Amino acid sequence: MLLNNFFYIRSMEPVENVSGRYLVNIELNEKHAIFEGHFPGMPVTPGVCLVQMVKESAGTILDKKLMMSRADHIKFMAVVNPLENKKLILDLSIRPNGPDSWLCESTTYFDKTIFFKLKAHYKVGE
Numbered sequence: 001m002l003l004n005n006f007f008y009i010r011s012m013e014p015v016e017n018v019s020g021r022y023l024v025n026i027e028l029n030e031k032h033a034i035f036e037g038h039f040p041g042m043p044v045t046p047g048v049c050l051v052q053m054v055k056e057s058a059g060t061i062l063d064k065k066l067m068m069s070r071a072d073h074i075k076f077m078a079v080v081n082p083l084e085n086k087k088l089i090l091d092l093s094i095r096p097n098g099p100d101s102w103l104c105e106s107t108t109y110f111d112k113t114i115f116f117k118l119k120a121h122y123k124v125g126e
Contacts, residue, residue: 002049003056006032010087012061024057024090030082045080050116054106058094058122062102067125069101075117085110100124 003009008027015021028045035043051074059066080088088110097103101123108116 001056002052003060005029006034006049007053009057009060012057018093020095021091021093022057022061024061024092026053026057026088026090028080028082028086028088030086035082043082045082047074047076047116050076050080050108051118051120054090054092054104054108054118054120055122057090057092058102058104058106061092061094064124065126066102066122068120069123070121071118072121073117073119076115077117078113078115080108080115085113085115088115097121 006029010025010027012022012024015023030043034046034049038044038046055066055068088108091107093105095103101121104120104122106118107114
């Protein structure tokens, strides 16, 4: 789990008139040990951590522990340097996709810079 250690959810608001869509304001912990090795002097948020942040944010919204069952689309578009962009926004859409299964689409950005896009299927996990 990276939540409340590597990153913090500062706010989570549903988008008005759009069912299942949320804006999640995230703050990275720029002092986390991951950044000491990735990379010293020029920290970069690992892609796997961005993927995990979406999963944990969706799990928080659904109040369920989730496991990714399939990723249809993962696209890294810009580097997330926590010294320059430690506050990010996840534009997250969550739709049911069968019993105990959800389709999540997310765009992670700050200001006008899109860092990461994800379309993935999750199910209840352990």
